[in-house]
Amino acid sequence: MDFSYVSHLSCPKCHQTYHSDQPHHLCTCGSPLLVDYHLDDLRNVLQPKDLSERENSLWRYHELLPVKKKENIVTLGEGMTPLLPMPKLGQDMSISCLLMKDEGLNPTGSFKARGAAVGISKAKELGIQEIAMPTNGNAGAAWSLYAARAGIKATIVMPKDAPTITQTECAVSGAHLSLIDGLISDAGKIVGEEIKKHDLYDASTLKEPYRIEGKKMMGIEIAEQMGWKVPDVILYPTGGGVGLIGIYKALKELQSLGWIDDKLPRLVAVQATGCAPIVEAWKKGKSESCFWSDASTVAFGINVPKALGDFLVLEAIYQTDGCAIAIDDETLLSELQKIAQLEGAFVCPEGAASFAAARLLRENGWIKENDVVVVLNTGAGIKYFDTVRNVLFITK
Amino acid sequence: MDFSYVSHLSCPKCHQTYHSDQPHHLCTCGSPLLVDYHLDDLRNVLQPKDLSERENSLWRYHELLPVKKKENIVTLGEGMTPLLPMPKLGQDMSISCLLMKDEGLNPTGSFKARGAAVGISKAKELGIQEIAMPTNGNAGAAWSLYAARAGIKATIVMPKDAPTITQTECAVSGAHLSLIDGLISDAGKIVGEEIKKHDLYDASTLKEPYRIEGKKMMGIEIAEQMGWKVPDVILYPTGGGVGLIGIYKALKELQSLGWIDDKLPRLVAVQATGCAPIVEAWKKGKSESCFWSDASTVAFGINVPKALGDFLVLEAIYQTDGCAIAIDDETLLSELQKIAQLEGAFVCPEGAASFAAARLLRENGWIKENDVVVVLNTGAGIKYFDTVRNVLFITK
Numbered sequence: 001m002d003f004s005y006v007s008h009l010s011c012p013k014c015h016q017t018y019h020s021d022q023p024h025h026l027c028t029c030g031s032p033l034l035v036d037y038h039l040d041d042l043r044n045v046l047q048p049k050d051l052s053e054r055e056n057s058l059w060r061y062h063e064l065l066p067v068k069k070k071e072n073i074v075t076l077g078e079g080m081t082p083l084l085p086m087p088k089l090g091q092d093m094s095i096s097c098l099l100m101k102d103e104g105l106n107p108t109g110s111f112k113a114r115g116a117a118v119g120i121s122k123a124k125e126l127g128i129q130e131i132a133m134p135t136n137g138n139a140g141a142a143w144s145l146y147a148a149r150a151g152i153k154a155t156i157v158m159p160k161d162a163p164t165i166t167q168t169e170c171a172v173s174g175a176h177l178s179l180i181d182g183l184i185s186d187a188g189k190i191v192g193e194e195i196k197k198h199d200l201y202d203a204s205t206l207k208e209p210y211r212i213e214g215k216k217m218m219g220i221e222i223a224e225q226m227g228w229k230v231p232d233v234i235l236y237p238t239g240g241g242v243g244l245i246g247i248y249k250a251l252k253e254l255q256s257l258g259w260i261d262d263k264l265p266r267l268v269a270v271q272a273t274g275c276a277p278i279v280e281a282w283k284k285g286k287s288e289s290c291f292w293s294d295a296s297t298v299a300f301g302i303n304v305p306k307a308l309g310d311f312l313v314l315e316a317i318y319q320t321d322g323c324a325i326a327i328d329d330e331t332l333l334s335e336l337q338k339i340a341q342l343e344g345a346f347v348c349p350e351g352a353a354s355f356a357a358a359r360l361l362r363e364n365g366w367i368k369e370n371d372v373v374v375v376l377n378t379g380a381g382i383k384y385f386d387t388v389r390n391v392l393f394i395t396k
Numbered sequence: 397m398d399f400s401y402v403s404h405l406s407c408p409k410c411h412q413t414y415h416s417d418q419p420h421h422l423c424t425c426g427s428p429l430l431v432d433y434h435l436d437d438l439r440n441v442l443q444p445k446d447l448s449e450r451e452n453s454l455w456r457y458h459e460l461l462p463v464k465k466k467e468n469i470v471t472l473g474e475g476m477t478p479l480l481p482m483p484k485l486g487q488d489m490s491i492s493c494l495l496m497k498d499e500g501l502n503p504t505g506s507f508k509a510r511g512a513a514v515g516i517s518k519a520k521e522l523g524i525q526e527i528a529m530p531t532n533g534n535a536g537a538a539w540s541l542y543a544a545r546a547g548i549k550a551t552i553v554m555p556k557d558a559p560t561i562t563q564t565e566c567a568v569s570g571a572h573l574s575l576i577d578g579l580i581s582d583a584g585k586i587v588g589e590e591i592k593k594h595d596l597y598d599a600s601t602l603k604e605p606y607r608i609e610g611k612k613m614m615g616i617e618i619a620e621q622m623g624w625k626v627p628d629v630i631l632y633p634t635g636g637g638v639g640l641i642g643i644y645k646a647l648k649e650l651q652s653l654g655w656i657d658d659k660l661p662r663l664v665a666v667q668a669t670g671c672a673p674i675v676e677a678w679k680k681g682k683s684e685s686c687f688w689s690d691a692s693t694v695a696f697g698i699n700v701p702k703a704l705g706d707f708l709v710l711e712a713i714y715q716t717d718g719c720a721i722a723i724d725d726e727t728l729l730s731e732l733q734k735i736a737q738l739e740g741a742f743v744c745p746e747g748a749a750s751f752a753a754a755r756l757l758r759e760n761g762w763i764k765e766n767d768v769v770v771v772l773n774t775g776a777g778i779k780y781f782d783t784v785r786n787v788l789f790i791t792k
Contacts, residue, residue, distance in 0.1 A: 056452050056476060076740060077478025077501060080452060084473060088547075105473060105501055108742070109778055149740030151484075168781040171788045174737040341570040344472060344545030346504070382505055382779060385564040392567045 005042045006066040009033040009209055012312060020066055023126050025207045032206035032309055034249065035066050035213055039256040048228050048259055056080045058114060058217040064253060065118055066210050072125040074150040076107035078117045079217050083225040083374070088342040090373075093359040097372045099231070100345065100355075101222060104380030108142040108169060110301075110348070111218065111243060111378045115211030116142035122210040123201060124150045131155070132194050133203040134187030136239065136300050137166030138379055143203055144175035155194055157187040162300060165383050183295060185305055205240040206308045212246045219250030222374055223260055230265045232371035235357055237350035237378055238269035238278055238324075239302035241313035248316035265374070267322035269313055270350075270357040272297030272329065277306060278313055282324035287311050298329045298387050299349035301378065325360060327353040333391050335359065336381065348384055351377030401438045402462045405429040405605055408708060416462060419522050421603045428602035428705055430645065431462050431609055435652040444624050444655055452476045454510060454613040460649060461514055462606050468521040470546045472503035474513045475613050479621040479770070484738040486769075489755040493768045495627070496741065496751075497618060500776030504538040504565060506697075506744070507614065507639060507774045511607030512538035518606040519597060520546045527551070528590050529599040530583030532635065532696050533562030534775055539599055540571035551590055553583040558696060561779050579691060581701055601636040602704045608642045615646030618770055619656055626661045628767035631753055633746035633774055634665035634674055634720075635698035637709035644712035661770070663718035665709055666746075666753040668693030668725065673702060674709055678720035683707050694725045694783050695745035697774065721756060723749040729787050731755070732777065744780055747773030 009018040011027035012034055018024045020035065027033055042063055054060035058079025067073055083101050090098030103111035120143065123131060131147060132155040133140065140156040147154040154175040158167060159182060170177040180187055188204060195202050202208060223230055230251065236244045244267060254260045269278050275295035281288060292305040307313065317324060327335075329349075336352035339345050347355070354375045361367040381388060405414040407423035408430055414420045416431065423429055438459055450456035454475025463469055479497050486494030499507035516539065519527060527543060528551040529536065536552040543550040550571040554563060555578060566573040576583055584600060591598050598604060619626055626647065632640045640663060650656045665674050670693040673685035688701040703709065713720060725745075732748035735741055743751070750771045757763040777784065 052449050057478070074740075075480075077480060077498060082453070082473025084471075102473060102503075105503065107498075107501065109505070109776060145736065145740040145742060147740070148737055164785065165778050165781040168785045168788065169742055169778065172733055172736040172742055172777070172784055173740060174733075337568055337570075340541065340568040341544055344470075344541040344543070344569060346541060346565055346568055380505060380778075381568070382561050382565065382776075385561040388568055389560065389564045392564065 001045055003062055003070055004065055004068045005038045005063045006068065007036045007038050010036050023128065023201060024209065025202050033209040035209055037064060037253065039253060043257050048224070051224065058117070058214060061217060061220055064220070066213050067118070067121045067125055069125060072121050074121045074124060074146055075117055076113065076146070076149065078106050078113040080221060081105045083222060086343050089339060089355065092338070092342060093362050094369055095358065095362055095367060095373050096370050098358070099374045101218060101374055101376050102345065103376060103378045104348065108138070108145055109380040109383050110138040110142065111215065112138040112142035114214035114217055115139070115242065116146040118214030119143070119203060119208055119211040120146040120150050120152065123152060128152060128201040130200050131203040132191050132200040134184050134191045136184050136303060137162035138301055138383065141166040141169035144170040144173040147175065148173040155200060157190045159183055159187060163383055164386065183303070183305060205242060212242050212249065215243045216246035216250035218243060218376065219247035220254065223254055228259055230260055230263065231374040232265055233268060233367055233373045234265045235268040235270055235354040235373070235375045237299065237302050237354050237376065238271055238313060239304035239307065241269070241278065241307045241309050243376065243378065244269055244316055245309050245312045248320070264320045267316050267320045268357060268361070269317055269324040270354045271324065271326045272299050272302055272353060273326040274329065275303050275305060276326035278310060279324040279326045281310065281314055282317055287314055299332060299353050301348070301350045323366065325357045327356045331356050336388065345377070346381035347377040348379040348381050349387060350379065351375070397441055399458055399466055400461055400464045401434045401459045402464065403432045403434050406432050419524065419597060420605065421598050429605040431605055433460060433649065435649060439653050444620070447620065454513070454610060457613060457616055460616070462609050463514070463517045463521055465521065468517050470517045470520060470542055471513055472509065472542070472545065474502050474509040476617060477501045479618060482739050485735060485751065488738060489758050490765055491754065491758055491763060491769050492766050494754070495770045497614060497770055497772050498741065499772060499774045500744065504534070504541055505776040505779050506534040506538065507611065508534040508538035510610035510613055511535070511638065512542040514610030515539070515599060515604055515607040516542040516546050516548065519548060524548060524597040526596050527599040528587050528596040530580050530587045532580050532699060533558035534697055534779065537562040537565035540566040540569040543571065544569040551596060553586045555579055555583060559779055560782065579699070579701060601638060608638050608645065611639045612642035612646035614639060614772065615643035616650065619650055624655055626656055626659070627770040628661060629664060629763055629769045630661045631664040631666055631750040631769070631771045633695065633698050633750050633772065634667055634709060635700035635703065637665070637674065637703045637705050639772065639774065640665055640712055641705050641708045644716070660716045663712050663716045664753060664757070665713055665720040666750045667720065667722045668695050668698055668749060669722045670725065671699050671701060672722035674706060675720040675722045677706065677710055678713060683710055695728060695749050697744070697746045698749070719762065721753045723752045727752050732784065741773070742777035743773040744775040744777050745783060746775065747771070
């Protein structure tokens with residue numbers, strides 16, 4: 001049995017294919033590339049029960065990851081985060097089975113560790129020596145630290161308003177960190193110039209095809225943790241959207257393997273009212289989003305005015321009869337405190353937005369009382385302690 | 397088979413025993429109490445192989461925990477943190493097998509979650525409705541959040557210089573938080589008065605006997621993760637010392653069960669030069685420590701001038717041919733950066749002190765090149781980001 005069943009890269013727009021043994025970024029048509037696997041072969045040799053005694057990280061599913069040689073794995077123990085019952089919060093919003101997938105228990109305190117672990121491992125396998133990327137904070141922190149572990153240099157460009165903790169994580173890892181006066185889209189332009197100038201490996205969201213493979217493991221883990229069943233609804237805070245795209249991709253792969261049945265969960269993209277391009281596109285039934293001007297929200301991780309993979313996010317929503325919904329900052333910060341006080345979980349603002357979205361969707365009947373609902377908390381609340389501290393009026 | 401094999405509480409000084417079905421704090425002789433189990437019975441019914449498919453948290457060892465009914469468990473997914481190889485750092489300090497047990501991957505970002513999970517679960521089982529404790533930060537944060545999850549009220553008293561993040565965690569959980577101008581020992585006096593005045597449950601370090609049971613699981617997990625073997629050396633950052641006492645207790649229990657052989661790892665208590673009462677006591681061959689005046693270190697979690705369990709820490713060191721060693725702030729902050737740059741791990745100052753101690757002990761020959769060495773990183777570096785930020789001179 002091969003360690004990885006990776007087959008090739010393919011374009012979801014024009015269906016052109018590429019080898020996975022050389023570095024590739026976008027398709028010539030401009031679309032992100034996705035990773036394909038030999039699922040027909042794998043179906044015959046691997047069963048869910050084979051996983052039960054495997055290591056407790058996302059690498060337990062190594063056949064469904066793109067890294068071909070085990071020795072290229074760069075890991076800090078990411079993945080297999082807990083799926084926790086939230087009974088008191090569920091009761092408070094009349095959802096009988098409310099669960100939280102807590103991504104705050106990843107290295108670097110956010111789900112970004114998943115993408116960084118797989119992205120950096122594959123970069124190492126491809127012989128890459130230096131990466132560059134723009135970030136709203138957590139991705140840059142994760143990629144900086146995993147790059148350090150791999151012995152790969154990193155150049156990170158971040159808005160100066162991004163969480164100070166994530167700036168510290170980049171700097172302590174030895175990455176070359178630039179703080180700019182602008183949004184992640186402005187940071188992206190600077191990174192683009194640096195990449196051209198110094199021939200660096202572009203690790204920007206969806207411009208390298210492998211981070212999505214790390215993030216899809218959230219979907220596979222949820223299925224395994226529920227005994228190879230899926231919930232009725234999954235809510236996901238959506239900025240670049242890679243997590244949601246990944247979860248959808250994972251569920252389709254599990255269907256191909258015959259590990260879950262035909263019914264998919266309804267996928268919900270949660271955004272902030274201050275930056276809701278996907279929500280606007282979904283409301284109009286469009287297949288792509290428009291750039292959101294003057295984007296602003298305390299949920300910094302979803303402050304993404306235009307996602308490169310917007311069409312994939314919208315496809316996942318349409319294909320699963322899901323929806324998209326925006327939450328304002330005041331509502332999400334109030335939900336954040338309620339979650340801590342009822343369930344002892346200090347979630348990040350993006351996670352809190354997704355719980356608030358579940359509450360709203362239950363109120364308007366889109367979620368039924370007996371739906372099994374999984375909310376992704378994408379990171380630890382402590383990474384945003386200053387936001388929360390201000391809300392709570394803590395003074396020395 | 398019973399869910400828990402708890403037997404009773406016993407005093408390690410005067411050997412008096414107490415029931416574990418009523419709330420107890422210190423022995424009448426003033427010593428902390430320890431939890432005993434029916435290990436002879438358990439040996440006949442549980443084998444290491446029975447654990448392999450159990451849940452991935454410290455509750456996988458529920459027979460060796462004091463909670464009798466499963467429904468009283470209050471969990472956020474604590475324990476079973478990764479044991480990571482640190483090959484480049486090991487090479488840098490000439491230790492051929494250097495491993496890190498990364499406690500930063502616990503809920504609330506530190507090993508304190510272990511003690512809080514078990515302590516709060518047992519408090520719930522005992523019918524407790526309100527707890528109080530002094531803290532240097534992380535313990536208060538963990539107990540506040542687990543108490544909220546259990547529906548138990550919490551009063552927390554903390555030095556105002558403790559990490560701001562941990563203050564935020566207490567406040568967001570709805571705990572009653574007091575910030576004082578003083579040390580944890582001063583906070584302890586205030587808590588003592590509050591407990592008398594309002595008849596609260598004293599959750600101070602070692603004044604309730606159950607938090608140590610959560611922390612001992614670090615020892616059991618290390619053994620399981622190494623295939624029921626133990627390393628040659630374990631280094632532990634030591635403030636109150638509960639972690640070290642717990643690991644020693646765990647290893648003795650595993651010996652009684654016949655799950656590990658007779659050889660124990662040499663246990664090393666790591667302190668800061670600005671607060672090293674255990675180190676001073678060990679140097680003089682004493683069985684107890686003296687109060688350390690003007691205690692001060694950036695490794696705030698080990699800024700404990702006099703530990704109630706000092707005699708148990710010293711016993712663990714003497715019984716395992718271990719040692720105690722102090723590291724200055726400059727050295728530990730320099731080690732912290734080296735660890736991030738070589739291994740991609742952003743450890744807390746206390747963890748960094750323990751790596752620096754391994755380096756020193758290797759240099760002076762106390763650790764041999766081929767010793768298998770496990771260092772405990774007790775928390776996530778991000779919880780101390782402001783300390784690190786200052787060292788790195790990050791400015792916007």
